[in-house]
Amino acid sequence: MNSLTLPDIATQASRQALPLEWVGMRGIALPVLLDGQRLSAKADAGVSLDDGEARGIHMSRLYLALATLEQQNLSPRVLHQVLDDFLASHEGLSSNAYLNIHSEVLLKRPALVSPLAGWKSYPVSISASLKNNVFHVELKIDVPYSSTCPCSAALARQLIQQQFIDDFANKPLQHAEVLAWLGSSHGIVATPHSQRSTAQLHMHLDEFIDELPLSVIINDAEAALGTAVQTAVKRADEQAFALANGQNLMFCEDAARRLNLALRRCPGVSGFHLRVIHAESLHAHDAVAESHWHREHA
Numbered sequence: 001m002n003s004l005t006l007p008d009i010a011t012q013a014s015r016q017a018l019p020l021e022w023v024g025m026r027g028i029a030l031p032v033l034l035d036g037q038r039l040s041a042k043a044d045a046g047v048s049l050d051d052g053e054a055r056g057i058h059m060s061r062l063y064l065a066l067a068t069l070e071q072q073n074l075s076p077r078v079l080h081q082v083l084d085d086f087l088a089s090h091e092g093l094s095s096n097a098y099l100n101i102h103s104e105v106l107l108k109r110p111a112l113v114s115p116l117a118g119w120k121s122y123p124v125s126i127s128a129s130l131k132n133n134v135f136h137v138e139l140k141i142d143v144p145y146s147s148t149c150p151c152s153a154a155l156a157r158q159l160i161q162q163q164f165i166d167d168f169a170n171k172p173l174q175h176a177e178v179l180a181w182l183g184s185s186h187g188i189v190a191t192p193h194s195q196r197s198t199a200q201l202h203m204h205l206d207e208f209i210d211e212l213p214l215s216v217i218i219n220d221a222e223a224a225l226g227t228a229v230q231t232a233v234k235r236a237d238e239q240a241f242a243l244a245n246g247q248n249l250m251f252c253e254d255a256a257r258r259l260n261l262a263l264r265r266c267p268g269v270s271g272f273h274l275r276v277i278h279a280e281s282l283h284a285h286d287a288v289a290e291s292h293w294h295r296e297h298a
């Protein structure tokens with residue numbers, strides 16, 4: 001039997017008395033409940049070390065406090081509770097606590113026409129902090145979508161008009177001939193370029209909401225954009241997607257403005273910063289627009 005007590009380095013005095021803003025662990029593996037789904041997540045947990053004389057914080061106490069998140073759906077209230085636990089276990093050492101959770105939400109999406117459906121994953125990060133008793137929670141979501149360049153579409157249409165002039169000028173129009181011409185790549189000589197695009201949504205949430213408004217935000221963002229990327233696709237779905245893109249031409253500025261107006265109406269969102277990235281197929285660089293908003297308090 002070992003009668004020696006375990007050395008506890010954390011309780012020693014620091015050789016250099018200096019407070020630290022953030023001390024903790026990053027990348028802790030954790031199963032969480034998000035929107036009723038059990039998901040694999042990574043957590044970053046930390047506190048400030050205000051007592052500059054103290055050698056270290058107690059990492060295990062932060063780690064153990066995360067167990068709450070295995071059982072309860074992630075909500076501002078539960079995040080607040082975990083941050084309270086962080087601080088209660090570091091009384092006299094810390095006044096600020098931080099928790100970030102990174103995961104991917106899976107949503108089942110129906111096809112546009114066929115009776116099929118498939119899964120889409122959305123990267124999600126939740127950042128909560130308790131600083132000098134002020135609680136703050138933010139939510140980041142990435143939403144992928146398709147964007148077709150309106151300028152490219154107009155230029156392509158002009159080329160098609162020019163081809164029509166070349167082929168039909170001074171000729172009586174025959175319905176069957178025009179129909180065949182419209183269905184040929186000889187007639188429709190040019191197509192606009194489209195790109196897979198991403199909306200990076202960074203929202204500040206009301207602290208008293210019961211649950212994180214994940215699906216609401218994703219659904220509203222996709223509805224505002226109009227051309228969400230698809231999952232299961234048959235030809236009928238692809239044709240409907242081509243029509244949706246043709247009726248929904250957008251520059252990155254258009255996408256940013258639409259999202260701004262949609263997010264303002266989302267319940268539980270008190271402010272946001274959004275960035276849309278159109279990964280151009282015209283260029284090797286991206287077209288990007290950003291916008292932010294904060295609710296005015298009466």
Ligand SMILES: Nc1nc2c(ncn2[C@@H]2O[C@H](COP(=O)(O)OP(=O)(O)OP(=O)(O)O)[C@@H](O)[C@H]2O)c(=O)[nH]1
Nearest residue numbers: 007008009010011023055056057058059060061062
């Ligand atoms: N503070 C700190 N601890 C570390 C670090 N790296 C590893 N640890 C270890 O984290 C472990 C848990 O620390 P504590 O939470 O203080 O463990 P403990 O003293 O058994 O737990 P309590 O009795 O609750 O204080 C210890 O074995 C530390 O050595 C580090 O960089 N800083």
